[in-house]
Amino acid sequence: MRIGELSERTGASRRLLRYYEEQGLIAAERCANGYRAYSEPIVDRVLQIRGLLDAGLPTRIIKQILPCLNTPRAIHFEHATPEMIATLEQELAGMSARIDCLTRNRDAIAEYLATVRVDH
Incomplete structure (x- = not known):
């Protein structure tokens, strides 16, 4: 999906989504025309990020725990x-x-x- 659709589905502005990408919180593939393309799981990832930010966690902490998020809206640490x-x-x-x-x-x-x- 393109950035506009991701924005609509998550309520995050396009600018905010680009910021998340700059911070290494989400990743997009690039189409041949240069447009960003996001996979379906990114919707839940953006919702997780927004929830963690709303809870007061800074992006530096979120970036550390994102690899531990193995299901939507749940946090699991193995190590x-x-x-x-x-x-x-x-x-x-x-x-x-x-x-x-x-x-x-x-x-x-x-x-x-x-x-x-x-x-x-």
Whole structure:
């Protein structure tokens, strides 16, 4: 498939897909006319990348764990190094802190809205 179709199917802009390719996160073959051609599994790969980015992982970490992604939306390590485990533990702690902060903010807004709605 060409970059436009991949963009439509994943919700990632063409520019973002080119960035993923520059970062070595995805790869495209080149047609005789120079156009990029992506295989079907790249759709799931882009969705995985977007999910990991949304979770707060930087592309340098994503690039390290992508080889361990053997099924769509799942992560499996056969030989995780101590460094990789430590890095992922750090990322997990950071995500948990962000979730806690978001939860507090959500609860505060919900409480405020409940109070405002009663007054109106």
